[in-house]
Amino acid sequence: MVNQPNVGKILDVLYESYEKEPAGYTGKVELEQKIKMPANEFMPLLEKLSKDGIVKKMEGPAPTFIVKFTEKGYDAYKRDQL
Numbered sequence: 001m002v003n004q005p006n007v008g009k010i011l012d013v014l015y016e017s018y019e020k021e022p023a024g025y026t027g028k029v030e031l032e033q034k035i036k037m038p039a040n041e042f043m044p045l046l047e048k049l050s051k052d053g054i055v056k057k058m059e060g061p062a063p064t065f066i067v068k069f070t071e072k073g074y075d076a077y078k079r080d081q082l
Contacts, residue, residue: 007045007082009035014055015077018069025058025066039063049073054082 013034017026028039035042046067049055054073059065069077076082 004045006035006037006042007049009037010042010045010049011054011073011077011082014067014069015074018074022074025068028063028065031067039065 010031013031014026017024031042032039046055046057050057050067053070054076055067056070057065057067073082
């Protein structure tokens, strides 16, 4: 599934976050800072990951959101299946 470097960057950040706190989410600003890309550029990637059940994204007051790995996404990442 990871055929774009930016998807890999997103997954790496979410993995680190999940390892620290499985129930925790990563916020929009933190994700932008860690992958060095504005949200409008990676939102289509997050939407695809969400549609595929890899991540769970929760919208806040526009333009805010939080995102985290689903258990399915975390397990697939750990097995190098993404």
